[in-house]
Amino acid sequence: xxxxxxxxxxxxxxxxxxxxxxxxxxxxxxxxxxxxxxxxxxxxxxxxxxxxxxxxxxxxxxxxxxxxxxxxxxxxxxxxxxxxxxxxxxxxxxxxxxxxxxxxxxxxxxxxxxxxxxxxxxxxxxxxxxxxxxxxxxxxxxxxxxxxxxxxxxxxxxxxxxxxxxxxxxxxxxxxxxxxxxxxxxxxxxxxxxxxxxxxxxxxxxxxxxxxxxxxxxxxxxxxxxxxxxxxxxxxx
Amino acid sequence: xxxxxxxxxxxxxxxxxxxxxxxxxxxxxxxxxxxxxxxxxxxxxxxxxxxxxxxxxxxxxxxxxxxxxxxxxxxxxxxxxxxxxxxxxxxxxxxxxxxxxxxxxxxxxxxxxxxxxxxxxxxxxxxxxxxxxxxxxxxxxxxxxxxxxxxxxxxxxxxxxxxxxxxxxxxxxxxxxxxxxxxxxxxxxxxxxxxxxxxxxxxxxxxxxxxxxxxxxxxxxxxxxxxxxxxxxxxxxxxxxxxxxxxxxxxxxxxxxxxxxxxxxxxxxxxxxxxxxxxxxxxxxxxxxxxxxxxxxxxxxxxxxxxxxxxxx
Numbered sequence: 001x002x003x004x005x006x007x008x009x010x011x012x013x014x015x016x017x018x019x020x021x022x023x024x025x026x027x028x029x030x031x032x033x034x035x036x037x038x039x040x041x042x043x044x045x046x047x048x049x050x051x052x053x054x055x056x057x058x059x060x061x062x063x064x065x066x067x068x069x070x071x072x073x074x075x076x077x078x079x080x081x082x083x084x085x086x087x088x089x090x091x092x093x094x095x096x097x098x099x100x101x102x103x104x105x106x107x108x109x110x111x112x113x114x115x116x117x118x119x120x121x122x123x124x125x126x127x128x129x130x131x132x133x134x135x136x137x138x139x140x141x142x143x144x145x146x147x148x149x150x151x152x153x154x155x156x157x158x159x160x161x162x163x164x165x166x167x168x169x170x171x172x173x174x175x176x177x178x179x180x181x182x183x184x185x186x187x188x189x190x191x192x193x194x195x196x197x198x199x200x201x202x203x204x205x206x207x208x209x210x211x212x213x214x215x216x217x218x219x220x221x222x223x224x225x226x227x228x229x230x231x232x233x234x235x236x237x
Numbered sequence: 238x239x240x241x242x243x244x245x246x247x248x249x250x251x252x253x254x255x256x257x258x259x260x261x262x263x264x265x266x267x268x269x270x271x272x273x274x275x276x277x278x279x280x281x282x283x284x285x286x287x288x289x290x291x292x293x294x295x296x297x298x299x300x301x302x303x304x305x306x307x308x309x310x311x312x313x314x315x316x317x318x319x320x321x322x323x324x325x326x327x328x329x330x331x332x333x334x335x336x337x338x339x340x341x342x343x344x345x346x347x348x349x350x351x352x353x354x355x356x357x358x359x360x361x362x363x364x365x366x367x368x369x370x371x372x373x374x375x376x377x378x379x380x381x382x383x384x385x386x387x388x389x390x391x392x393x394x395x396x397x398x399x400x401x402x403x404x405x406x407x408x409x410x411x412x413x414x415x416x417x418x419x420x421x422x423x424x425x426x427x428x429x430x431x432x433x434x435x436x437x438x439x440x441x442x443x444x445x446x447x448x449x450x451x452x453x454x455x456x457x458x459x460x461x462x463x464x465x466x467x468x469x470x471x472x473x474x475x476x477x478x479x480x481x482x483x484x485x486x487x488x489x490x491x492x493x494x495x496x497x498x499x500x501x502x503x504x505x506x507x508x509x510x511x512x513x514x515x516x517x518x519x520x521x522x523x524x525x526x527x528x529x530x531x532x533x534x535x536x537x538x539x540x541x542x543x544x545x546x547x548x549x550x
Binding site: 002003006007009010013014017077078079081082083084085086087088089236 | 282285286287288289307308310311313315317319321322323324325326334335337338339340
């Protein structure tokens, strides 16, 4: 536990001091604010729904940028080899990187709370939708983070990592759309739609926190973390 | 203390280490020598357990390293090639970070840091950001992090690479002091460093063991195969080269210097032919100004790796 704490602290120093994390935080906050403000009949429509509907796209845009720090930078600077020379397990490095990035991501989500507080001053808001929306956002972002962690461990080239993670996230989020499902036999369409990230996320956004959706996101998170661990073990150099 | 047995390591399709076996005894300072790409750094990474062998075994204090690497890493201090450091950290903060990764008891950490700061002479840069340090200080910091947990084995990959003469001497002096108490393995290109620091040398070529022994033993190993003789005589260069080229014992003649009267050459020969030269030139009353047998250097061994890479196959 002490090693994980030490490594998390090191990672958090990066998130608190780097230009990239400040820029990401600013872009995220601005995008969230714009998503609320762009709703056509300002203060009369359900703007909380707009906030949660646009948040996944902000993650799709920003998480790949953060993923560059997670593994590629560490591998490029050879500091991963440096860490691996210590009496620590690979899973400790992975968990600490994931937890630190997750805490940073939660901090980003927290910046949207003032928007909700402001909205409550002007309209009646269904707090159930807000709670389930936040649960959905956290679960979705956690799963997306695990995926970008995993993909970013495949290459040390920043541009390759950004493009790969960005396109994979976009493709997975829209995997239930007709363009994608049409590539598969019609028997699989219902299955693909029920397994789609967007479908599961929308269920939570609508105010229903189901155990199915929670276990869907958590099991995918766990799956990507396990794959990531195996990649680190294989790609040690 | 450390034994490599038939170790193989590949990076994709490229073989980095092939059937490598050698031993490192306790208290020894072992130098690992070889041309670029010989597998020196890979060998060190394998001993440091940063990577695992594809085949073969590495034993450390009797333990199989692949199965006990977490435990064994506690006894190893490793300074990697190019000395990767977290540049955004402060020197003290970095040493504290390293101490925590080694699970040094919290109450001992300030004392341990103080000790390595003193031995590596880092006091003046303690509150500086690592990115602002000079190459020499970064190398000292690299050594300090490798020493902080008082390891029994120290693995140093090019510890003086890129340093000026002054910093290099400082680091070498430090390694000599540490070497009195610890087992050290050094990878280096600098032959002078090997000669001055190491009690034993292993020479790698294309991932395989080419030779091993003390620096003196390695020099002797090369002597019977080739001798170098420097000759300066009062004769024209072309005439001198003509005489020498007729001698069967001579492998190669290299021009060194010529002036109006004297010519100087270096001869690579199969044996020491100084007696024959002396007799030949005396008979013809040609003055010899210099005739000496050059001592074989470790450089010759390295050069021979490039000339005849499959000599030991």
